[in-house]
Amino acid sequence: MTATAMPVRRTTSRHPRNTLYASMLLAGFASAATPALYAQEASDAASSGTTSVKSPQTLDSVTVTASKRATLIEKTPMAISAVTAEQLKDLGAVDIKDYAAQVPGLRIQYSGPGASRISLRGVNSSGEATVGVYYDETPVAGSVGVSSDAGGRSPDMELFDVDRIEVLRGPQGTLYGASSMGGAIRILYNKPTNELEGQVQLGYEGTDGGDPSNSQQLMLNVPIVKDLLSARITGYNRDIGGYVDNTFLGIKNINSGKSRGGKLQLRFTPTEDVTLDLSHSRGTTDAYSSTWNPSFGDYVQRSQVKLPYQDDTQIDSATLNWDLGFATLTANSSYQKRSSTYVSDDSYYVQTYRTAGQCASQTGVASCDSTQLASWYDYVDSQTPAALIHDGVTRDRTNEVRLTSNGTQLIDWTVGIFNENRDNYIASEDTLADPTTGIIITPWDLFYRRQIWDKLKQKAVFGEATWHATDRLNLTAGLRWYDYDKTVTGTTDIPWDMIGATYKPLSSVNASQKGWLKKFTADYNLTEDAMVYATVADGFRPGGANQVIGLADNLTAYKADSLWNYEIGAKTSWFDRALFVNLALYQIDWDDMQVSGRTLNGAFSFLSNAGAARLRGSELEVTWRPLSGLEITSNFNYVDAKLTEDQVSDVINGAGREGDVVPNIPRTSGMVAAAYRFGLSSALDGMVRLDDTYVGGSYSLFRGTYNTYKDSYNTVNFKTGVESTDGKWGAYLYVQNLTNEVALNQYTRSSTPPYTSATSLRPRTVGVTVNYSF
Secondary structure (H helix, E strand, O other): OOOOEOOOEEOOOOOOOOOHHHHHHHHHHHHHOOOHHHHHHHHHHHHHOOOOOOOOOOOOOOEEOOOOOOEEHHHOOOOEEEEEHHHHHHHOOOOHHHHHHHOOOEEEEEOOOOOEEEEEOOOOOOOOOOEEEEEOOEEOOOOOOOOOOHHHOEOOOOOOOEEEEEEEEOOOOOOOOOOOOOEEEEEEEOOOOOOOEEEEEEEEEEEOOOOOEEEEEEEEEEEEEOOOEEEEEEEEEEEEOOOOEEOOOOEOOOOOEEEEEEEEEEEEEEEOOEEEEEEEEEEEEEEEOOOEOHHHOOOEEOOOOOOEEEEEEEEEEEEEEEEOOOEEEEEEEEEEEEEEEEEEEOHHHHHOOOOHHHHHHHHOOOOOOHHHHHHHHHHHHHOOOEEEEEEEEEEEEEEEEEEEEOOOOOEEEEEEEEEEEEEEEEEEEEEEEOOOOOOEOOOOOOOEEEEEEEEEEEEEEEEEEEEOOOOOEEEEEEEEEEEEEEEEEEEEEEOEHHHOEOOEEEEEEEEEEEEEEEEEEEEEEEEOOEEEEEEEEEEEEOOEEOOOOOOOHHHHEEOOEEEEEEEEEEEEEEOOOOEEEEEEEEEEEEEOOEEEEEOOOOOOEEEEEOOEEEEEEEEEEEEEEEEOOEEEEEEEEEEEEEEEEOOEOOOOEOOOOOOOEOOOOOOEEEEEEEEEEEEOOOOEEEEEEEEEEEEOOEEOOOOOOOOOEEOOEEEEEEEEEEEEOOOOEEEEEEEEOOOOOOOEEEEEEEOOOOOEEEEEOOOOEEEEEEEEEO
């Protein structure tokens, strides 16, 4: 109902690009180019059985479980990044936006609270999510909405008391129950222990031109029955200050919000071989949209309606781990319920009907006389301010059982089964708001409503096996069989004839598909400190069905799209593990892309399969500890993502043409960070950290009148503090977006006022945090 977006190029930037990124990145490349002589020396030492004493510069190893068994990240033959608890604390990470820069190729299209689209390696489009998000063993589903776009509404969950985050790039269908076409993100929380412990964290911050924010977080771990039953409770509360001014309603800092929630975990260990983890988490958000309109100035909103967002997400799960000796059995059952309501402003769109031409068209005359015109204007005015309310509920039930071999055998293996039953309900409905305050008038007096029920059932059998062919060479093969069925039911039971939204009776459409996914990896250990690998894997995401009444039967269903990922990579360590350098090169061939287009006669808009893309890229990660206490990390991502076929088929006329760049994906991005910890006294340590992040420019659409270019930006964050040497307390001062960059995250243009729309990073924000552990 709202207009689509229009070409404009935003070129304003209030600050020059910071040179720290370039200089540190060059340092990383120089380190990676260390002469081969050192590698030979390391190899000779390894073969002779000698080991060096661990130096203060030796980097710590991170253990990950991405391969469904515990491995060191530098020994895991896949493109994987790990963000540790210490890094999350140093970053002050609250949600995925705060750590995305730490992972090459991870892109977050943030359109407001509860509306993030996550992509990896440029695999980005509407429809089901291209990246799977897991909270421990639970895959988290987004809300489908009226446009079947579950990937665009990922829920926001607090990142407190997290052990680590693992980000796997590339298809993960043969190891993970919920197949992930572009990759997977695993958020792994700390589990209950047999120790009485706790943590309190308090924060306060001020944003340039906005209201202050504050936060409180609590963790308490209690052993209930020694060595048998433990509980871990976490809670959080955040009051978020706004920084966007609505000049139409005269409200400053309108995008304020509150977020609160908690998590209860129970760990039951009846024997040393059996562990049962039970979890209940709940989070609520009450906020207002952070969208603003660049045509009227930075951080200026012109909505005629206040735009609230409410979200209540609940996740319950039970996970059993049973060591059977030869293998470990893992079984997980999860339930997710998410209720959300968000509002957009329909007023400007409605006002486009306030013309003499629309009067004549609606009344069926050649031209309206003065009386008819006045009556028509009065009618249109009575329909504004119009609030378009999206009110929905998502329920998702998943079950997964897998068996993973223990130890290192000639052949290591994992096999599993998975099923999912997801129900979505969404209502899109128009009602009036108060013209003075912008607040929606209650009780609602609806003058339009469309309702959609979306049901997805899928099941899969998956597995991988690794053959340790030699002491250095490993060969891995994976396979997945999937079967899904999707049914979409809809009705327009309150029509709005003025805009052509006529009454449509209840009707259903269905789509289903079965198929196979495959994967093959070969990895070879050149030395103890250098490994190379090559991977070929395919991925898919479910198709669906259009709920467009009047659309021909052969156009209602659209099938799964799929891709092949070809990748080679190297993982190396240098100078007695003082330097880690990881590199990956990849090509992705993406076929039958799910696209939004129109029928050849222009009568209907719907989702279909059309076109293909090729994405070629490289990823570099460098971690270096040049001296004790100083750690420098950097990453760089390059991706050339272009269509290789027109998005045109026998039934659809899409927007993209061969050679067009895939939208909303920057060609280059990267970051560099330096963190230094040093002694102040026998009881105190100091810390300082500096982060510099660069995100390249990108287009909003493939092409067309409303295609918009969003400029690149560079942001700098700084943090310093003192910590007790026993790790019990710390106090920190930080500055985010130090140079006060206007960093646009999402930017579009439309044919109706206020013409432009954007979301962005927060302006410069200065804050303090203190924490205490016992």
